[in-house]
Amino acid sequence: MIAHIARKERMEMWRDGRFRVAAVALLLLLAVALLTGLTTSRGTARDHEAAQEAMRGFWVNQGAKNPHSAAHYGLWVFKPSLPLSFVDHGIDAYTGVTTWLEAHKQNEFTRRPAMDRPNVARFGEWTAAAVLQLLVPLLIVMLAFPAFAGERETGTLRQLAAIGVPMRTLMLGKAAGIASALAVVLVPATLLGVATLWLGAGGGRGADDLVRFALLMLTYLAYFAVLLALALVVSARARNVRVALVLLLGFWTMNSLVAPRAVADLARQLHPTPSAVAFQAAMQRDIEQGLDGHNPADARRKAVEAQALREYRAVSLEALPVNFDAIAMQASEEYANTVFDRHFGALYDRYRAQNTLTQWMGLVSPLLAVRSLSMGLAGTDVEQHRHFAVQAELYRRGLIRWTNNYFRDNTLTGEWDWKAPPELWAKYPPFEYDAPPVRQSVATQVAALLVLAGWLVLALALVWRAPAAPVV
């Protein structure tokens, strides 16, 4: 019976020219979005790889130099574009893509691509994610709103009830019918996505990316299932077709276009972040006066001095067999690092609190949870950025420590004019970024997963219970 109903629904939709046009248009749009997404993310990846290589070249070829000058010269690193970013660009345009790794300072990421874009760009981008988040749900609403309300108005619902079709069967049949119509768009789009991934993915992370892609698809399928169920239930309960349509379109608008902004502002208000000026000033203060405010830099230096003299059993800094300046610099680096960890850690924790709130707000607007999962799985969310920022910072610390230790071991205190040989710089390994495995990305999406699962359970329960729709 269910299959019969599904077939009837599918056939009816297919006969409707508007559906065919919409399906083809949507499929085309998805194909274009996937391919341009691939071009963009591969282009960015190439651009960044080339720059990274050039910067490494500058570092290696900087010639004979004092190690501390080399540390000040430093190195720029560029955020790679991950393979799945072609599906969802996420926040990529809104974070800096590069940071300068230099002595004494953890720098912020600069050069947000969005800053160079024209005004109109902030209205949104045509990515595959945008099509899946905005347009497919709209198609679902358009297909499902008359499912019951329409039959009721034409009187066929009464006939169906009269021949003894159970409400649940009718509901499941209609759901299956609409789902199979949607499959006309989604199955080719998924195949295209896999093909694009296969075309575009370089490197040996194939399995992880496939898992990510599969989870992305599951996320969207779950979302579509939720919307389909809600639409059918609304259609069954609504007074007439008009009410069903207006309610569903209203929900779609709030969910897709109003909620993301409203919640972003709410998150900012509930978990405020400091201004850049205050952020920098606080770090500066902690470095100068100590994290507890009672351990100023000169007192710390005296302690390092005493310890070095003890360690080398020397009576004065001049008598040390190593360069004390380098020891002191490294000690102050270590101290600054704890300050950076505290402040940057707190800042990123604030971002996480804001984003978790957004995920929970998915209870009101399920798209928020889906957006978060989509970016997280595509590797274009704030957590991914943090992961890169932390690795870049650890590389910086290693690099600076290496220059300081080299300076310490090869010179005596005060030898600022000494220069390290030009071939030294190649000995420090280049920066290699390891993107996090999928389970690490999912770990910060627990709220979103719970929310989406909750919606899915609710939706399935609603369909299963098949509210007794009035037949007239």
Place this chain on the structure above:
Amino acid sequence: MRQTTVWRNEWRLLLADRAPWVLAVLFTAVALYGAWNGRQWSSFQRAAVADIRRTDGERLGKLDSLLQRAEGDSTVSVPPAGALGASGATTHAILDVPPLGGLAVGASDLHPYYARVSVRSKASFMATDEVENPHNLLAGRFDLVFVVVWVLPLLLIALTYNTITGERDQGTMALWRAQPVPASRVLLAKLGVRAGFVLGVACVLLGLMAWLVGVPLGDPAVLLRLLLWLGVVLLYAAFWVGVIVVVNATARSSAASAVLLLGSWLVVVVVIPATVSAVVSAVYPSPSRVALTTALRAASDEAAAQGDTAVNQFLADHPEMLQTGVLAASNAWGRTLAQQERANDAMRPVYAAFDSALAAQHRAAALASMASPAVMAQELLHDLADRSLARFRRFDAAIDRHHEAWQTFFFQRVFGERKVRHAELASLPRFAYEDRSVGEVLAGQGGTLLALLLPTALLWWMGWRRLQQVAVHE
């Protein structure tokens, strides 16, 4: 029946309905939220700017007393001019929160609004992005401009989508068409009363919000700007009223009307803008800032590798810099800055190419954006509130001018081997930026205004024509 009777009757009908009141409450809620966000952002920026001014003042105060002591006491050591120009004497170039700033966040969440200009190259001091969760930047702000551009049309649509089709659905149209009044007049009254209600509520609320977000209404220039801002709101709403009349007069059923209107909204607010940016960035790709970063490092390395050759070349190119004829070996700042400028000279064509590629992209985008009244309205509302991207471009140009003056002042002292004297502090170049007057804004946005006005007029004319032909039955 007189025209006023028809309108009065429609007004009574509207007031008796629940929908307008629900929508008015909804609108009040979103407007309050938008106003609150705008106000919070403005005070956040004001606090940051006050912090900056305070530390700038402290720095200059310290320098002032140091130089004063040095005047009378030769043992007091004064940092070299280069060090003062690079940090000791520097203050920030600041773009203040504009008077109408609470109405719009605009481009101000993405672009730096201050920079500590120094004798160093511009690239070294322009990376003062505000701390912000990128996720929030992506989502955009829920400010009053968002309320106007995105939400206001939805409210208009919600209240009017079935004005004509609903009459037909209920069968009431046949009744009043038996009256001796032209149908178009009644329909006009129905639509006019509903749209007028929304717009009246919108204007009153937005005026109230302007007061709430702290717009100084006592200043006549500000008041004029606010009135023009509200004028743009009305013009944009008029565009939507046009769309609503045409669709209402054409649609066969209320459901069809709702779908068509929401579809138009989606096309104007989402589809066209996203397509415009996709097409424009495909035809005019963004120049790469990443490549710029690499080029800058290559140029600096090149100048450093050339060492004295680069310095001499720079001094030969700029003979006005050096009064003594030769750079003293001890003038470390002179050497550093000469090398820096040599690298900048090499970068000039690279920057020029970058800027012109970007400008071409932005010009194309501005032209193509005329396809969407939503983008145009947003642009006008941002510009009138002094929160547009263009304002940041002007700020950037003002920084360039100030940077040049600052460099000239300190280069003269660095290369002339002179210390900065106490009396000279007063003549330090000061950053100056002035926003455009209302007249200049309007002159600059004439094309946009016209591009918004034309489709509106066309829709009204079409709507009027169609109203004459509305049928009683489908």
